[in-house]
Amino acid sequence: MAPAMAAMAEMPKPVVLGSMASGLREVYESGRTKDMEWRQSQLRGLIRLLTDKEEEIFEALHEDLGKHRGESFRDELGILVKSVKYTLQNLKKWTAPEKAESPLVACPATAMVVPEPLGVVLIFSCWNLPLGLALEPLSGAIAAGNAVVLKPSELAPSTAAFLAANIPKYLDSRAVKVVLGGPNVGEELMEHRWDKVLFTGSARIGRIVMTKAAKHLTPVALELGSKCPCIVDWLDSKRDRQIAVNRIIGAKWSTCAGQACIAIDHIIVEERFAPILIELLKSTLKRFMAKPGGMARILNAKHFERLSGYLEDNRVAASVVHGGYVDPKTLKIEPTILLNPPVDSDVMTDEIFGPILPIITVKKTEDCIAYLKSKPKPLAIYAFTNNESLKRRIVEETSSGSVTFNDAVVQYALESVPFGGVGHSGFGQYHGKYSFELFSHKKAVFKRSFLIEFMFRYPPWDDSKIGTLRHVFSYNYILLFFNLLGFRR
Template structure:
């Protein structure tokens, strides 16, 4: 019997009405108070703790994600982000006192962090719980009203978050909109005070174009081909385990900061390949397609995209380990490819899966040329004990973040900004950087009615001109300006 239940339409009119409701709540000052921000951050922790099993189940349904990976890489990280925000919130929202100059004497000044208003967060499917709610933490901590649009490619997690945020959060200021292209398009037509998008470069261009119509600022968390440079003077076992953890232990390669390719010397490549094979078998067994610790490929479209990379004639015969596929389970075993051509398909786009090409060079310094010849990556990794090589890598490789002798762990350091550069992203977040991403830094200068100097007013005489030149030219100003910072507030 046919169902009469129709899907509730969410189009431009519905999006506009929702934004207007949220803006009204923001304009009345509801989100600005520290108490409201604290209550919502505590609610996020509470829903994570009280529904941990359901969250794990949803992540397994969407990605076959293991319970350990779901907890460590999504639930625990979200709770830690919330706790950092709670601990630091009063410090973050306190005005920052800054120096003034002789030109404004007597005066004092400060920078006040104020919320932007009503913001939109558009999330990704690969870490659907963490990447949805981590930016929301920053938006809430900064005092904004926020709309979350989860990825429809992870429907179980999207549905669960819509329910949980509806039950636990203040729905007059925080909303979830589920759906796909039509719903996202309707949202992007609206005027927002900031848009935070996590995903790929193609959609990011659509988001940026929509934001430009309203001069809306954006944060774009994208991806790129993150390289791993491997020297020979290392602890090979530790290095390979850390490469594997960053590649296949992060959602089976479906992570924006997963190692995308490796560069090492021709001489060292056989040792590295053998070590990777050994550790991969220890981690995932002789038949990794049966391993419960490897996530599946998210859907058939991405499975076929990865299959196409392997079927490229230019990489024929380059597979030195793995390559097994199960189209029904949507699984591909950890795969190593040696000496793939740099103009092959697998080297021309972000892999975002369990395939790892290994390029070889005569001298390791040549790897810098290889990396810098492409778009700037979201992350870059190097394994070496050579101090000079570390310094050269950090100085010469432009990437969103760099890790020496490990992979992906910078993501967990809340005192570091996480974001891209160039085509790998715009803006950054995590910890206070999340708060800053959703705040306006308002400059405030305080003066009294004393010390009103006639030199600044017409008529401008030669005497006034000489005095102004002396002040503004740096002589007197440069010597005396530090003393102005010692003035009492609002002097």
């Protein structure tokens, strides 16, 4: 049976989803998933899955998106193995209680923050990085001690079928479930109570997820798309210019053909530098894309028609300075560069999510700050510049999920920094310790002794007690000490 057919055949009925959700809650309540050895064993199982099944993973990603093995390893498989190993190495430190300050007036006392799992969590992953966007958050949810349901995207059926077939072989099938199916299955899942939902995808579906989650007051984390801008400042060094162009191409056309939430959506550059930049992009694209396999294909006919529709707009077609060829048979769109397309055109108002790159010119690079502030907050802002003042202004005066200088997309591979959006690009952060924290509750634990009792905290009230409380709340412990001994000023 073909993977897509297998996925459809395994779509669960609502009654099955209901019993699965209640069964997972029983497993969680038994304490099974909270055990440190269980968490570590599941993470080791994920690493074995990724290493044992490398060839099958490459095949599934190629079937779904036409990705070359090199791109698949760079953007998904290699990053995942590194990330899960990092989590495994640091897990005991992350789960340890953190000491917190306790006020002197409460002594003897101790305060701490104890991370605890949320319970039973639901993860919706997306099709453009169908392995990474499924297993990266899954590893965090497991590390935090939760029972998990993973709903892979039906738009990447080969990868979804691979996950459904192999996760039960490597992970605890009683505590980690994979559910296949389309939007109707997703809607049915949201009818049940979860302790956290992570959704990666479009803002339109994100709103539906939040609406349904409100029924059970379920907390939601959303990782949504946006129009990630890239500022290209004037670079005096020819070497710096070439490196910048290499990295721009890698972050646009060599990242799932631009079908990534963190891919560069458009470039902002000074008028005087635009011709030089365009020529460098053209010549470098010719080198990078000389052989087959340099770029993934468009996901499906629907997405192909959306992208080719941008270029059918006569006003946009007039702005094409490179590329523009489309092939509906292979679902391929040539790397395409636009120069100053109309600001009200669909290509400039929609998230592009494909291999079309508009270039917008400004009089001065500094003008980009006002431009960025006038737009919804993006998932990422990129800037290629050696101007430290401009870097500082971008960090201080704009808002985005992340800011990366002199590179693009690579921030996704860092476990040491959080990944997530802000405002319209989403909320909730994960990767590394942040994945663990996304699926944890930080519980405050305060312990006091019976040794000392302060009666000023109780009625009957008088002004002297108010004075004492003032000292307590202002941490004026010396005056408090003398007051308690009966001295008055």
